[in-house]
Amino acid sequence: MKSQITTALEAFADEEDINTLIHKFIVFRLGREEYALEAQYVNEIVGMQHITVVPNVQHYIKGVINLRGKIIPVVDVRLRFALEETEYNDRTCIIITQHDAHGATGLIVDAVVEVVDIDDTSISEPPKTGKGSQSHFLQGMAKHGDIVRMIVNIGSILADEEIVLQ
């Protein structure tokens, strides 16, 4: 009985650590830049799939894929960030995310680089005056040695704010 409780407490303490100090991130690449997405939103990463084009939707929604019987909409993050569109190749990945407000969605990125732990203290505010209006997709900048990774905000990537602007 004692041991059970102790184990439970230890597990709890471990969880506490994760929640307060270090977060896991999935690092992906678009062109030369590296971006980081909090791993808690990521279900899995799959290679390029056959995409069924859905008409009359936002241009960055490429369509839907059939992931083991589930219909998952896919967003081309390049198009979303107003970057140049490129051909998909065998390094192209779809990051399957799960978000409370938007459900399961796939993010098409050039490549997934690695999974990293990022310490809260190494994250700084995103630049206030970004080029154009794209910087609202960022929620912070993480310095790691020489590299700076942009931490993306999944909520604003998926949010349909164009409609509000128009």
Add this chain to the structure above:
Amino acid sequence: MESSPQHFSTTLNRLPDMQELVNDFVQEALSGLERTEPLVESLGDPDISTIETNIRVLFRSFHSMKGVAGFLQFVQVQDLTHEAETLFDCIRETPKQQSEQTLGLIYEAFDCLRELIREIQQTAAGVPAQQDYHSPAMCEKTRLLIERLRLAHGVSVQNSPRAAPTPHSADYSLELTYATVLKEHALSLLATIQSFGEAVPPSETVVPTVSSILAILNNPTFKNLVQDHDEARTLMQSASVFADMIVAGDLSIDTAVLITLHSQVDALVLSLESASGTSERIGTSQSTSPFSAKEEFADQAEAHHETALEHQRNGASGVHGTSASERSEIRVETTKLDRLFDLVGELVTMQTMAFNSPDIIGLPLPQFRKSAAMIGKITRQLQSVSMSMRMAPVEVLFVKMRRVVREISGRVGKMVELQMNGADTEMDKNLIDLMFDALVHIIRNSIDHGIEFPHERKERGKAETGTITLSALYEGNDIVISIRDDGGGLDRKRILQRASERGIAPQNTDALTDEDVWNFIFEPGFSTAEVVTDISGRGVGMDVVRQNIERLRGQIHVTSRSGIGTTVTLRIPLTLASMDVMLVRVGTARYAIPLGSVRQSFRPRVGDITTTMDGLEVVRVREALFPVLRLHEMFNQKSDTTDMTGGILVIVESHTRKACIMVDEVLGQQQTVIKSLSQYIGTVSGLSGCMILSDGHIGLILDTEDLIRQAEERTMALAA
């Protein structure tokens, strides 16, 4: 010791699973109300034995609700169920045909309970362990209803010649029920704990049972019992010790305590048995081996069950079958059923994919083909079983209409009888629930506008009592429900007059067929009622009904003959989960058109096509002209050809409006499971969802109604 029941309820508020208990109560209570409400109607039946059977079921249902409500401290529900129960008890003591007023009152109790429970559900979802579950208005409403119920059973006791029932016999049989249920709980608790051996069982496995036990101990009836029974008092004592242990979080329960508890329950059962003088054999001795006792209990439960079934078979003309056997049923969340159905659908798709895999094409593989055929057969069976699990007889829906008919006809002063045909026809349970409002609305209209007043009927040589016939039957993959009345029929002149007032009728109304005229009643805001009654005539009627039916992919039709009556026919797919579609191809994309709306497909000849100077394309089929929708343009999809004569035109229809959809090729027909285009994408203009094709790709399902509307809008825009 006197204060112990109080003690239980306060300590239990600290139990972690309170929320879950409340949820269970809400579900249990709502489904109980749902199940028993149809029985109320039979209390107005002249047949005493029917009343006797059904009142018992009602009584039991309310009694158990009262018990749990008391335990969870839902005072309003407890008080209301208590009064209703007392009324039921009076009826049970002296069964006789009940008056309209009494039935109305009982229905009000059902309605009020439902509202109270919904409030509990809402409050519980937000704030845990809150005391004020109910709004002051609701409390007041409940209080008034309780007053009236008190008055009602007061009256019926006074009126009854065989008043002053022997309270003891009734009470004891009840307490006996309690004690046996208690025994069951004690046994299951014991079994749970023993199954964990030396280990400590996790609290979630024990707490629900303990709570149930406490619910019974805390029940008012049981509290009375405690006062004059030694056995009950001992039981109460050990249970309180036991509860304290659980509450204190000490789950290392000594099995000995439980065995004591169990034997004490046994003793109580015995003692009650002898007190009530019943010959029923319930637990013969203080069995120290819990498992033999368990078998005994099972036997006895079996017997009870048989009796219950017997009761249901004997009485309840017209209502049997709604609450089939209690024991062979198991409640499953509909979302789980839906998930199962989805999974089976996926299985079917994947199986087709696997068996048609390019890897094995052309290979002989005789053994494989044999097994594949077997798998195919099993999956099809699996699919039909998973489909049938969602089915319920439309009787549950029809029976509810009795109340509607009785109330509305009473209010407007007409005499109406309700007849039912094909009530055993089954359809998707989800659909049944969605059909309720539509049916109520149509019946209201029938009674209010269709059926004449008794004196009018007499003058016309009809029976004074009008008849509404509800029938259900299968037609292909659809279920057809019709509501027929033998009233005066629709008034062509008045409908046309009303239609021209609203500016929806054409100039020359003589050319309109009756069907065209009847269709006006489905226009928004259309009502011919001269006086707006509280029943119908507000003009928010049939258009909403039609919308709702169409949302279920159904159709609604009206036929009517002056002086003879009106029939409203609803045609609904058996299930929303699957649908027959025609697969078409445009370039590399594949689309599905619901087969129900496809009328014809053909390759047009040059002479059939007319292009107006505005660029609007119209195709002539025999004598009719249809606007053409080029799917490749609408969906921005590259197609094989832009020349219409090189493609195929599919004529689609959605309530009498037609259009042609131009595609490259028709691929065939199939039954499919409909999926939504995901939460993120939501609804897309022109599409109603998507499906997984046999090669694993996704096909988009066209929303023909929306497409036709778009075609019409374009025509109008060009014309303007």
